[in-house]
Amino acid sequence: MHELSIVMNIIDIVDREVAQAGGGKVEDVELDIGLLSTVQMEAFDFAWQQGVRNTILQDAGLTVNHIDGSAHCNDCDANFRVDEVFDPCPACNGHFIRITAGKELRVRSLTII
Numbered sequence: 001m002h003e004l005s006i007v008m009n010i011i012d013i014v015d016r017e018v019a020q021a022g023g024g025k026v027e028d029v030e031l032d033i034g035l036l037s038t039v040q041m042e043a044f045d046f047a048w049q050q051g052v053r054n055t056i057l058q059d060a061g062l063t064v065n066h067i068d069g070s071a072h073c074n075d076c077d078a079n080f081r082v083d084e085v086f087d088p089c090p091a092c093n094g095h096f097i098r099i100t101a102g103k104e105l106r107v108r109s110l111t112i113i
């Protein structure tokens with residue numbers, strides 16, 4: 001499952017961060033997940049519950065920030081919100097757009113106690 005490998009990847013990142021911080025217990029982890037990323041939230045929640053067992057994140061709280069998709073049109077310079085990566089520009093109907101937000105998948109912050 002794609003989402004489980006994402007969770008494993010997050011655990012690796014957190015492991016490294018905690019080691020760098022000199023150890024400790026993770027109280028909270030905050031993630032940014034863009035709405036244009038390939039993550040299915042239902043599958044992600046399930047993968048999280050399964051994946052963090054017996055890891056450093058077992059008892060950590062999880063906060064997910066969902067980042068809206070936005071894009072810039074290279075034809076008419078409009079900035080707009082997108083729900084799908086292949087949506088055209090709403091101002092000029094052009095397809096020459098650049099996604100500027102919404103593909104995030106990252107650990108935003110960690111609370112280590």
Ligand SMILES: [Zn+2]
Nearest residue numbers: 073076089092
């Ligand atoms: Zn445009």
